Amino acid sequence: MTALRAAALPQIAARNAGRLTVPDYPLEERRVGIVHIGVGGFHRAHQAYYLDRLFNAGRSPDWAICGVGLLPGDAAMREALTAQDGLYTLVPKAPDGGRDARVVGSIAEYLFAPEEPAAVLERMTDPEVRIVSLTVTEGGYNYEPSTGEFRLETPAVARDLAADFRADAPQAAFPETMFGFVVEALRRRRAAGVEPFTLLSCDNVRGNGDLARRMIIAYAAAKDAELAAWIGEQVAFPNCMVDRITPVTAEQDVAMVAADHGIEDRWPVVSEDFVQWVLEDDFPAGRPAWEEVGVQMVDDVEPYELMKLRLLNCSHQVIAYFGLLLGHTYAHEASADDDLAAVTRRLYMDGEGAPTVPEVPGIDLEGYKDELMARFSNAHVADTLARLAAESSDRIPTWMVPVIRENLDAGRDVSVCAAVVASWARYAEGVGEDGEVWPVVDRLRERVMAAAARHDEDPLAFLRDAELFGDLVERPEFTAPYERALHMLRTDGARALLHELLGR
Ligand SMILES: NC(=O)c1ccc[n+]([C@@H]2O[C@H](COP(=O)([O-])OP(=O)(O)OC[C@H]3O[C@@H](n4cnc5c(N)ncnc54)[C@H](O)[C@@H]3O)[C@@H](O)[C@H]2O)c1
Numbered sequence: 106m107t108a109l110r111a112a113a114l115p116q117i118a119a120r121n122a123g124r125l126t127v128p129d130y131p132l133e134e135r136r137v138g139i140v141h142i143g144v145g146g147f148h149r150a151h152q153a154y155y156l157d158r159l160f161n162a163g164r165s166p167d168w169a170i171c172g173v174g175l176l177p178g179d180a181a182m183r184e185a186l187t188a189q190d191g192l193y194t195l196v197p198k199a200p201d202g203g204r205d206a207r208v209v210g211s212i213a214e215y216l217f218a219p220e221e222p223a224a225v226l227e228r229m230t231d232p233e234v235r236i237v238s239l240t241v242t243e244g245g246y247n248y249e250p251s252t253g254e255f256r257l258e259t260p261a262v263a264r265d266l267a268a269d270f271r272a273d274a275p276q277a278a279f280p281e282t283m284f285g286f287v288v289e290a291l292r293r294r295r296a297a298g299v300e301p302f303t304l305l306s307c308d309n310v311r312g313n314g315d316l317a318r319r320m321i322i323a324y325a326a327a328k329d330a331e332l333a334a335w336i337g338e339q340v341a342f343p344n345c346m347v348d349r350i351t352p353v354t355a356e357q358d359v360a361m362v363a364a365d366h367g368i369e370d371r372w373p374v375v376s377e378d379f380v381q382w383v384l385e386d387d388f389p390a391g392r393p394a395w396e397e398v399g400v401q402m403v404d405d406v407e408p409y410e411l412m413k414l415r416l417l418n419c420s421h422q423v424i425a426y427f428g429l430l431l432g433h434t435y436a437h438e439a440s441a442d443d444d445l446a447a448v449t450r451r452l453y454m455d456g457e458g459a460p461t462v463p464e465v466p467g468i469d470l471e472g473y474k475d476e477l478m479a480r481f482s483n484a485h486v487a488d489t490l491a492r493l494a495a496e497s498s499d500r501i502p503t504w505m506v507p508v509i510r511e512n513l514d515a516g517r518d519v520s521v522c523a524a525v526v527a528s529w530a531r532y533a534e535g536v537g538e539d540g541e542v543w544p545v546v547d548r549l550r551e552r553v554m555a556a557a558a559r560h561d562e563d564p565l566a567f568l569r570d571a572e573l574f575g576d577l578v579e580r581p582e583f584t585a586p587y588e589r590a591l592h593m594l595r596t597d598g599a600r601a602l603l604h605e606l607l608g609r
């Protein structure tokens with residue numbers, strides 16, 4: 106067994122000849138060109154993976170990544186990555202069990218902001234850094250779901266707004282939030298005459314670049330109106346569609362990498378083998394030659410984004426709560442359940458989801474949907490329903506509510522989507538059909554669980570009290586099927602509701 110380190114790569118490569126790709130570029134020549142905030146499983150399976158392929162294809166490693174963690178929990182990522190010279194093992198798994206494992210070397214550095222904020226700002230103001238990218242989750246954009254407005258009162262944001270980050274200020278402070286770091290770094294670059302970086306959001310939200318622009322400018326406007334105007338004129342915020350199912354790393358993944366490759370890796374990543382990145386080509390300060398490794402550079406990302414969010418992410422919501430209520434643990438188990446698969450494919454993808462998905466250049470949507478069902482069924486990925494059900498107060502308003510609104514506005518039926526929202530409300534009661542208690546992982550946990558606890562007295566309590574649905578609560582074409590579905594879930598159970606939806 107060999108601990109993963111740059112110096113051990115020749116030995117690891119020799120032992121795994123033909124079974125493992127390792128960086129064949131000089132790691133000591135990596136130069137940071139990208140700062141990435143939010144290095145989780147997905148960033149390491151996707152953006153860092155594409156760059157690693159580019160460097161391995163012969164491009165010099167001068168767009169390497171400096172990872173930045175802002176939350177206390179990110180200390181563990183710093184420990185893992187710095188101990189391993191930024192290296193980690195990525196194991197994409199095909200549906201037939203095939204693996205195409207690689208050691209990824211594109212993350213050259215990692216900074217844990219709560220302990221080294223000055224170093225983070227220094228990196229972000231380095232003229233060599235020309236892109237700052239983000240995977241900070243849907244919740245990281247800090248907007249009010251019912252209005253879309255930036256929330257100035259979020260405590261960490263309010264603290265950043267009140268603080269003075271100028272290095273020579275009498276009580277100089279450092280930012281805590283993504284907004285604080287990005288805007289302060291842009292202020293410093295402007296003051297020093299350094300070209301701004303491009304801000305690249307890689308989160309699963311519609312118009313992720315546009316959303317990042319609106320939220321960052323809203324923050325900046327509350328701090329320094331002139332700077333906000335400059336950001337609006339000078340900073341590019343390209344949109345992109347990102348795709349690769351990446352579960353949370355499990356203990357058995359660590360053991361698998363040890364057993365299969367003799368590598369002691371503190372934090373490997375397992376993902377599916379499918380990967381896609383469709384990106385608006387708007388990088389005034391330059392960018393890596395991503396197109397050389399299969400990234401699709403396009404003028405308009407929106408059709409790709411809508412296709413992915415409304416077919417993949419919404420379908421994840423279809424299987425998540427129903428799957429858990431039916432006693433399943435993994436996404437592949439839920440999609441092997443005939444009733445749930447039929448509701449997902451026939452009633453949601455071909456039914457209520459379909460009219461909200463545009464034509465996409467070069468894509469056969471029927472083939473795309475079949476491929477999605479096959480991807481969900483990939484047992485080797487072992488994606489948990491718990492991951493898909495986490496942070497639903499961010500996900501349902503971001504993905505499912507727009508589908509419901511669009512259908513209602515066009516006079517179409519929303520019974521299936523209403524049943525999915527009801528399955529979330531039932532799940533938020535925190536107790537399964539066999540009485541098992543499950544953790545509701547949600548930053549609004551208290552609010553949504555308190556709302557769900559009032560189901561006996563008011564069947565619409567969840568819709569009202571969760572404060573995430575805006576005027577949907579007033580639309581009987583939605584509340585009526587929602588109420589019926591919730592009643593059935595609470596009396597006859599999830600299976601009975603699926604049968605009713607399917608007419609079985
Ligand atoms: N996992 C996937 O299959 C997948 C696929 C496509 C896109 N994504 C996108 O990537 C995001 C992250 O997924 P992941 O699997 O890497 O999750 P993860 O839990 O492994 O990592 C999340 C990272 O985001 C950071 N973060 C969370 N909230 C933040 C905030 N408010 N401010 C700053 N940083 C914050 C965390 O500190 C952590 O570093 C998702 O929310 C989604 O938008 C994920």
Ligand SMILES: O=P(O)(O)OC[C@@H](O)[C@@H](O)[C@H](O)[C@H](O)CO
Pocket residue numbers: 242243309347348349350351417418421492493496500
């Ligand atoms: O990671 P989230 O919170 O955006 O959503 C959960 C899943 O739907 C998502 O991670 C998918 O696995 C991913 O979008 C596939 O590309």
